[in-house]
Amino acid sequence: MSLEILSRVRCFGGEQRRYQHHSHRLSCDMRVSVFLPPQALAADESVRLPVLYWLSGLTCTDENFVQKAGAQRIAAELGLIVVAPDTSPRGEGVARAAEGEWDLGLGAGFYVNATEAPWSVHYRMYDYILEELPALVEATLPIDGQRRAISGHSVGGHGALVLALRNPQRFRSVSAFAPIVAPSTCPWGNKAFTAYLGENREAWAQYDASLLLARHGCPLPLLLDQGDADAFLAVQLQPERLLEAAGQVGVTVDYRRREGYDHSYFYIASFIEEHLRFHAQHLAIQP
């Protein structure tokens, strides 16, 4: 199991790279994009840098964030490695939804370990992001495995929150742009969880950030970002559910509501700098 490099392009003094590797968890080949800041290209092999794992949303691959968010500029300044995986297993033999369905199957793994056929063969994105991918990139690249942060957008924001809330010892901080915070009670989540997890509501609860936070609290810093002109706000995203749960258990959420912003990468690009600086603070990066 190793990273095979597909491309490397100079960007803000660092390198935007794309790798391919075989995933045992997902039983398929996966692609992952990695930004290495200039500090990671230094000759000194003792350098170990903090890392941000970025999880993208529905229909995305590992490339959308890398091409559209403009995160490399700040990551280069901060000396932060950014790892952007794909959003589902891919390839021949991987189950897919019906033609035209973009909220299930390819590009829509929802960061869960599926238990139901036909999805359970490949769709184990929770384990992949939590264990297999970090083990691989942290063994290969100059990453300080003690300084991880996680963030994401939409379904990827859901993934980031769930991974951090269930494994707070693994991450220093978590942030999310327009995340699905209560998948058990929204149409996207209902559809995906029914397909991937069946009717077992306790299994659903293990992937529901609002329920997890209400049960276990949140010992790590949490930044929640939401545009108030987001077309998915009321029905799919429901940030108030996470905020209510946080209020009930006395957890402070750094909630930033953005007037007039929608669900697009133009929104993410506008505020990614704030998120990276938030994580930098908790990753002990000197300003």
Place this chain on the structure above:
Amino acid sequence: MSLEILSRVRCFGGEQRRYQHHSHRLSCDMRVSVFLPPQALAADESVRLPVLYWLSGLTCTDENFVQKAGAQRIAAELGLIVVAPDTSPRGEGVARAAEGEWDLGLGAGFYVNATEAPWSVHYRMYDYILEELPALVEATLPIDGQRRAISGHSVGGHGALVLALRNPQRFRSVSAFAPIVAPSTCPWGNKAFTAYLGENREAWAQYDASLLLARHGCPLPLLLDQGDADAFLAVQLQPERLLEAAGQVGVTVDYRRREGYDHSYFYIASFIEEHLRFHAQHLAIQP
């Protein structure tokens, strides 16, 4: 003739918009992307802001630069309107090259007025960019028509240079990323000029930045940007031809050669801030 709005998205406090309009010059409907900085959204109708026209390269539409370059952040800070047109006429009845040819026809108008059949019916991008598009957007949006700059990438860099060198009174400054500076003597230019302009070499010379500069000099500030790991550098781009012409006629070119950078939008994103600040200086924008 008017601008019909297709979309408007909040971005860095301003708005990224996309318009459609009928072009009389091109005899087809065209799309154009426009970034309005926060200053343009102010209620004060007397506000008139400087404008940058951005010309994209082969295979691009009006959207690539908007989604990938990250220019909105600086444009918002500077109060600069950015107009990004499409790269060729489009639509039913518009001549196109053979399947798989991406360096002629759709997405490859080369910013010339074609004189040869079948291209001459629609392919009049030079006139469109010089006259029709500015007249339209400057009548509709809060643009100060006395403060125009122009820039572009690859074939779009060629377009920016040719438009500025032939019409220095129209622009305050010009810059180009990895432009084709000598289309008469490179394969892309040879192919396109033969198709669009026929065998008349004097017609070619009117669209060749190095020849234009050698003949007429360059009375406006010119920034030339080039990555030295650009795969197209030696055969297609040949920046030394423009620099030689400039040396012969005593014109100063602000030449910035970037070590290790290629031809991609990762390269553009890395240096777009420098270009916008260069133009801001000549557009009399206060820092």
